[in-house]
Amino acid sequence: MSALPPAVFLMGPTASGKTALAVELAQRHPVELISVDSALVYRGMDIGTAKPDAATLAVAPHHLIDVIDPTERYSAAQFRADALRLMAEITARGKVPLLVGGTMLYFNALEQGLHDLPSADSAIREQLERDAARLGWPAMHARLAELDPPTAARLSPNDSQRVGRALEIFLVSGRPMSDWLAEQSNERLPYALKKFALLPDDRAVLHERIALRFEQMLADGLVDEVAALRARYRLDPDLPSMRCVGYRQAWQFLDGELDRQGLRDTGVYATRQLAKRQITWLRRQMDEFERVEPGETGRIAAALS
Template structure:
């Protein structure tokens, strides 16, 4: 079967990138990034962005293309992903979209709600607040302004809490109402292979721990030090990437490197748990596979796994 596109989702450290590369080799594909952190130029090691060697021989799109000083949005990604899909097809390649940002896939398949642009002053106010206040304060603020969205969101999900606060302040309308109106999807379900790479939880957690140790061995601390020297707004998404706040705290003398590493691993495990929760809710009808090798063996018929 010839696929119009392949979509590969899953939690961090699950083996998505390996599956994408293997399928690209098998199908003659081009890999397109669907991860909100791998888009940033300054974070290669800490986001596990594919290396130059890994990308050699297979076209890759939207990796390390955006400077950290920019607040990248799902709307911008949808536009750039659509262009990358067309570029891949024009070159005779199967588009293979891979990443852990569930909202990107949802926007690709369902269309993007037509939320107006948020004024910079509103965006910066909430990002600055998020940089110094705990997520519980953000959740409380949202509960006072938009109880519907507050009930829907994870009280620890800072990024989505900030987004909901920005929207309700700037437009006076709950993000929940905006989301009821869907835009035009980029991809239709026909001809798609949609995979969730989902190892058992203990396998994912062990992989997260081992990978972070490897990141430290290969220069993650120096990468974060260079990032902090840019003097970026702490409310920017890149400054909240898993491992950045913890290693920046170590560099600032707030904790030992061992403490920072353990906190970063814990943060990554919690992030993986949120990703799996999202996948179970919104990707139950995708084909679930236990590892990257199994992704090569699946057929076109879905076999959901709701572990």
């Protein structure tokens, strides 16, 4: 028997049914839920993030929901520190931490530890933003491909946040990000970890769920939510909060860059692309987790003891 306390990961692409499964487990077993979602951390961003509603949170509270304002930034390092603190508190209460979500970067940071990457440099970041405004992010991605081919190969040309960070690391340190990441961290997770994933076989079914959910978000007032956020906070479209899927498209709609049909179509497409990235990450880790289906609690429940 492991001397380490148990912990469970429940991963999966967006709209795969993770929350419903986690809530069912929380109602029947001695677990506490920790959200692993880079969008759910923002206050006031409820509709477009598919945030669990008040009734759901009343019966199955989630840690790390509504922790910062949309004007703020929340890093993988902050997530790891918060998650480790919460996991220790949950274990001390005699319960099992069940971490549920689809932000694979957070899962990886928590399990593997963090690399000691160079600190951000605001002057270099501002220059990169100016270059991107003039040239476009695909051109910035091409620049990264010359400086750091392995990192460029795994990033989308339009992933402005990660392309910009990789360029910044090179310009700050003179070394490519791939070199930094090759230096493995020893900060392994001090838990007996069991990992499960909802990984759909039929992509068409997931795509249908994504389309229906995004259409429901629009019907529930996603555009009004973004308009209210813009009125309440000093926001700009380059903030991480406003780059979240759905929020970027609603912002463009409010600025007249998209019509209603364009909002729907680009929002659905962006969500499908997010799911594709999540699935690709999971498929690379197939030997590290057990696949489960929506509503399948038996094997997860067995791992909680």
